[in-house]
Amino acid sequence: MLANILGVVLFALGICISVALHEAGHMVTAKMFGMKVRRYFIGFGPTIFSFRRGETEYGAKWIPLGGFCDIAGMTALDEVTPDEAPRAMWRFKTWKRTVVMSAGSITHFILGLVVLYLMAITFGLPNLALNNLDYNKLDPVVGGTSCAHAATTLQQLDDVSCPPGALRPADAGGLKAGDKVLSVNGQPATSWTGLQQKIQSANGPTKFVVQRGDQQVTLTVDVPRLARLGADNKVSTIGMIGVTPQVPPAMLHYNGLEAVPATFVFTGDMFAQTAVRLVQFPERVPGIVSAIFGGERDPNGPVSVVGASRIGGEAVEQGLWQIFFFLLASLNFFIGVFNLLPLLPLDGGHIAVVWYEKVRDWLRGLRGKAAGGPVDYTKLSAITMVLVVIGGGITLLTVTADIVNPIRLQ
Template sequence: MVAWILGVILFALGICISVALHEAGHMGAAKMFGMRVRRYFIGFGPTLWSFRRGETEYGLKAIPAGGFCDIAGMTALDEVTPDEAPRAMWRYPTWKRFVVMVAGSVTHFILGFLILYVMAITMGLPNTEPVRPEIASVNQCVVDKGNTSEDGCAPGAPAPAKDAGLREGDLVLSVDGTPTPTWGEMVAKVEGLSGPAEFEVRRGGEVLTLTVDVARVSAPNGEQAGAIGVSVALPPAMIGYGPLDAVGGTVSFTGDMFVGVWNGLLDIPEKVPAVIEAIGGGERDPNTPVSVVGASIIGGDAVEQGIWEMFVLLLATLNFFIGVFNLLPLLPLDGGHIAVLFYEKVRDWLRRLRGKPAGGPVDYTKLSAVTMVFVVIGGAFMLLTLTADIVNPIRIGQ
């Protein structure tokens, strides 16, 4: 239990540091361009502690659920004092405001990359290469799914792979004319077969065609599935790197993570019913979205069981997720402000083509209804995942 509590605290601390660095990214970019940064605070609610250095107040608030960087004149509607007006953010060129807005997400991306790089040279990175259909061993017979031939073969039990002449080291290229580049694709094809089937295999430098009499066995769901009685040669789960080659490995793995994070964002709407079902007592799908609380619980489980690779990987994933999510073109996210910037730029370009002067800054009050809709939907989703993580959290090994 102590290890679990330590894991939860460490993961929550990691999230707080990530948020602090996100806001520091905005602040650093704004100060670099000479914008007036009024306040930089971690948390919300009553102020616990603060100090002033130069023109900026730094501090910590009571609720550690985020943070903020108060830049004078972030929009034209923000009230600014006479001495702040010349350095109001909205007066600066579009590209400078863009850099300030995107700096928070870029900070998450850099942090996530650094986490993965350190992981690469210490623990290694997960092997994302698909498992090839290379035969590790040929069994004495086929048995029902979930069992092994080591449990014993019944008299007369079929041995399709052995009888067909398949050998250890054979690489299955196709089954019944269907290419099988991965082990999963080969298994899926075989499970749908019954009786003689042609297996094209590479053995050394030679390509052979063998006829395998696919048997039918019982699967855990009570249905029948095809089987031939072979096992796969599993590659290492983790790949270790040195300080130099870890750069390329981390870049490649980061790209895979970005794809996964983006696909995860797109899948969120269809996962909502499963979250609601979990709140009602149904089994929690491990692929459903989680809140910060849920992620911390998973982090605690990982530490308790000594799976530090999962802990570190989850922290990196969270940084990429927050970075990508903040760039969605919806207010009040950073991406929403960036979308407004580009709208102003395109609008003024079109006005110049028509011989008209540039328009003024966008009136954010006209966007308040759209912003409120997103805030309500986002708030409801956060409450939904938080509730699910409290009453029916995703757990590791339990």
């Protein structure tokens, strides 16, 4: 229990650090370009403490659910003092404003990369090949041996334990882990699927030729025929010997140099998965509502910070630190991508407005017209409010679901 609480606290702390660095990204780039940063605070609500360094006030507030970086004149509608006006953000070049507004998401991406790199050289990175494992292409190499027993119900089919007295034909015939099966009864075995088909059609003493190290070994395995429930829910009698395939390792480990390209490749896959989940997000919302009222919770469905922290706590409790850090990296990538969506009040929405102004003025210039004025954000306030309400509602739903029907580690 104590380990679980520690995991929750550590994960929440990791999120707080991520948010703090997100806002620091905005602040550092803004200062670098000469914009005036009035305040940099972590959290919301009443102030715990603050201090001033130069022209910027730094501090922390009691509610650690975010933070803010107050840059003077983010839009032309923002009030600025006379001394702030020349350094108002909206006066700077489009590319500089874009860098500042995207710096928060870039910070999340960097954090995710750092976490994954550290995982690569310690715990290892999940093997992406397992996501699309094709047994038609998998070599017929024995990964392990077990028993062979009849299974005519789903319960028996799911039971991977060996009942007392169960047959172990592979062991009895001399098959060992690491053996590559070359042929069965003289018929070549080129894949694991092909090997399975040949075993299922065999009956009685059967000749197996295997590659064991540098030698070819001929074995005789007595193949029993047992009743088995198939994918079509029909019971048929097939040959079974009790072997499992040698699959690629679940985690791949790298040295410090190898970890660099491996981290970028893995990150690219995570970005692709994040994009897919964002597209699928609307269709998963009904599942969240159903889960709140007792429905089955989709283990791959959306989770809030509360849910992610709970999973992080369970991971620490079970000693699965690789899941803890993988979840932390995933959350950083998700927040970074989500924040760049071209919707106000997200940073991506502000970037979209900035580039709209740039393209609009370029087109006006082609027609011999003067540049247009800054976009009037008040005209976008209704759309912004709708998006805020929708976002708040979805956040409330996911938090509720994570409290009453949380996703748990299996």
